[in-house]
Amino acid sequence: MSNPLFRLENLHKSYKREGRDDLEVLRGISLSVEEKSFLTIVGRSGSGKSTILQLMAAFDKPTQGHVFFRESNLTSKNDEALSLYRNKHIGFIFQFHHLLPEFSALENVMIPGLIRQTGKRNEIEKKAVDLLNLVGLAERSDHKPSQMSGGEQQRVAIARSLMNEPEVIFADEPTGNLDSANSELVYTLLEKIHRDLNTTLIVVTHNADLAGMGQIRLEIKDGMFC
Ligand SMILES: Nc1ncnc2c1ncn2[C@@H]1O[C@H](COP(=O)(O)OP(=O)(O)OP(=O)(O)O)[C@@H](O)[C@H]1O
Numbered sequence: 001m002s003n004p005l006f007r008l009e010n011l012h013k014s015y016k017r018e019g020r021d022d023l024e025v026l027r028g029i030s031l032s033v034e035e036k037s038f039l040t041i042v043g044r045s046g047s048g049k050s051t052i053l054q055l056m057a058a059f060d061k062p063t064q065g066h067v068f069f070r071e072s073n074l075t076s077k078n079d080e081a082l083s084l085y086r087n088k089h090i091g092f093i094f095q096f097h098h099l100l101p102e103f104s105a106l107e108n109v110m111i112p113g114l115i116r117q118t119g120k121r122n123e124i125e126k127k128a129v130d131l132l133n134l135v136g137l138a139e140r141s142d143h144k145p146s147q148m149s150g151g152e153q154q155r156v157a158i159a160r161s162l163m164n165e166p167e168v169i170f171a172d173e174p175t176g177n178l179d180s181a182n183s184e185l186v187y188t189l190l191e192k193i194h195r196d197l198n199t200t201l202i203v204v205t206h207n208a209d210l211a212g213m214g215q216i217r218l219e220i221k222d223g224m225f226c
C-alpha cells in the first residue's frame, strides 16, 4: 500500500488561559488520510474541528505530536517551508470566503498563482478564466466581491483554492453562511472536484447532507475522534 497523504500522530492542542488551567482542545488524535479520499469531520461547536484543519494546513502548530504530509514532518519545518507547503500543496476554503475586496473575481483566483510565480502572467490568467468557468462564474470575472452574492463569492473562493492544483483541499464550514440552494451548488462542485480532479477533500461541516457525501465521516468529541 502507498504511503498516506497525511498522518497525524498523537496530536494535542492546548490553549493557554490567564489564571486557569490550559484549555485542552485536542487530546491525542491519530489519523491516516489516504490520497484521493473524501473525509468529513463533524462535531459540536467548540469541539476542535477548525483546530484540526488549522494544524493540518500548518496555520498553527500542535502542542504535542506531529503532522506528516507525505511522510515529511510539518511540525519541524520553518516558516518559509510551511509557506511553500501551503501555496503548493493545499487549498483552503473558509466559511467566510476571505476574498480580497479590492480585487476582481479573476484577480482573486489568480493570486495563488502569482505568489507561486511558476508561470507567465497570461498563463495564470488563462487558468483563472478556466477555473471561473468550472465554477460557473465566467461572466462575473470582473466583479469585485462586494458585487457578488454570498454563493458566488464562495464559488470564487473554490476556484482560487484550485489555482495551484493542490493535492488536498480543506474546507471549513464551506456552506455555513449559505442558503440551501447555494449550499447545494457548493456540494456539487466539491463532489466534481473530488471525482474529476482526484483531489483529496477534508471538509468540516454541520450540514448533514454534505457530511453524508464523504467516504469517511469522522466525529470529534472530548478532543478525540469517536
Ligand atoms: N486561539 C485560541 N485561543 C484560545 N482558545 C481557542 C483559540 N482558538 C480556538 N480556541 C478554543 O478551542 C476550542 C475549539 O475551537 P475550534 O475553533 O476548533 O472549534 P470548532 O469545532 O471548529 O467549532 P465551530 O463548530 O463553532 O466552528 C473552542 O472552545 C475555542 O474557544
Ligand SMILES: [Mg+2]
Residues within 6 Å of the ligand: 049, 050, 051, 172
Ligand atoms: Mg470551526
